[in-house]
Amino acid sequence: MTATPGRILIADDEADLRALLQRYLGDQGLVVRTVEDAQPVERLLARERFDVLVLDVMMPGEDGLALCRRLRAQGETIPILMLTARGDPIDRIVGLEMGADDYLPKPFTPRELLARIQALIRRQRVLGAHAGPAADAGTVRFGAYALHLSQRRLERDGEDVPLSTVEFKLLQALAQHPNRSLGRDRLMVLAHGHDHAATDRSIDVQVMRLRRLIETDPAQPRHIQTVWGQGYVFVPDGRAAGRASVPPAGDDA
Missing domain, CATH: 1.10.10.10 (Winged helix-like DNA-binding domain superfamily/Winged helix DNA-binding domain)
Known part of the structure; x- marks a missing residue:
């Protein structure tokens, strides 16, 4: 049986990066939705199924860390991968403390992001397959x-x-x-x-x-x-x- 394509939601305020990732990840067989800030994320998560949420830390309005913390406080369990221009290890620790599953500093290659997304999807599916009755x-x-x-x-x-x-x-x-x-x-x-x-x-x-x-x-x-x-x-x-x-x-x- 063919695996269901992974569905990815990306929130990032850089239009060029959103377009690049949507094209590249789409070419790799993923279904990708992109938004420019945090505001539509909760509505989309409530309305559609996604396998991974990719959040930029630095966005206008509510930043990615605050949104991550709020989603986790509400009981949202989707795997979250944080993107940030901050490369300091303490920022990665803060991201984990807020409930992120992975952390990728900018600049990065689309191939590395793809590998991390695939690892999150694979881990979720393996856990689901092993969690029998x-x-x-x-x-x-x-x-x-x-x-x-x-x-x-x-x-x-x-x-x-x-x-x-x-x-x-x-x-x-x-x-x-x-x-x-x-x-x-x-x-x-x-x-x-x-x-x-x-x-x-x-x-x-x-x-x-x-x-x-x-x-x-x-x-x-x-x-x-x-x-x-x-x-x-x-x-x-x-x-x-x-x-x-x-x-x-x-x-x-």
């Missing part, structure tokens, strides 16, 4: 929370807790390996796939963001605990995870 139909409960895997939804005392795509994937990876230590590299593969290029710092940032969402005291986490020298461990009952009681998760975990 047995693996995806469960609910993981911890503390006051219920993580509904099939619905990609987190509840606290019956109220929805908004999660970005990055946050959900990371929490899902942890919750599906309870009481087992996961190294940063292993956790990155489980959450985002083999194609995801990230540093130890970026996974630490994502863990910190999750802790702020689910821990009563993020400085003293009960559910996402650090295993020194190894990585992290998800502890549903919140008990202290001793080194000896936390076996590492192997490749078949």
Whole structure:
């Protein structure tokens, strides 16, 4: 069966770049919609299905970071790739903290953008293919929370807790390996796939963001605990995870 062409929404205020990307990505078999600012993005996301949202950070009116943060706060889970003329690593970290899935500094080649878009689409489809009824139909409960895997939804005392795509994937990876230590590299593969290029710092940032969402005291986490020298461990009952009681998760975990 032929795969459905990926549908991409690009918001960027540079008309020449929009035209170039629409032509190039379209020639590669993608369906591309472009807009010049943030204003129409929410309406288009509500009306049409897209696989990836590409956002320029520097746009007139609402910038890409603010829009990304607002979409994630509303529970929007579409993979978001940020484009920016800012190349400083701290800006990439801020983008991840706002809920972006990937970050590409300008100037870039259309081929590199295509590769990153394809990786995001492929990762989403692989996760969907692997999330069969047995693996995806469960609910993981911890503390006051219920993580509904099939619905990609987190509840606290019956109220929805908004999660970005990055946050959900990371929490899902942890919750599906309870009481087992996961190294940063292993956790990155489980959450985002083999194609995801990230540093130890970026996974630490994502863990910190999750802790702020689910821990009563993020400085003293009960559910996402650090295993020194190894990585992290998800502890549903919140008990202290001793080194000896936390076996590492192997490749078949």
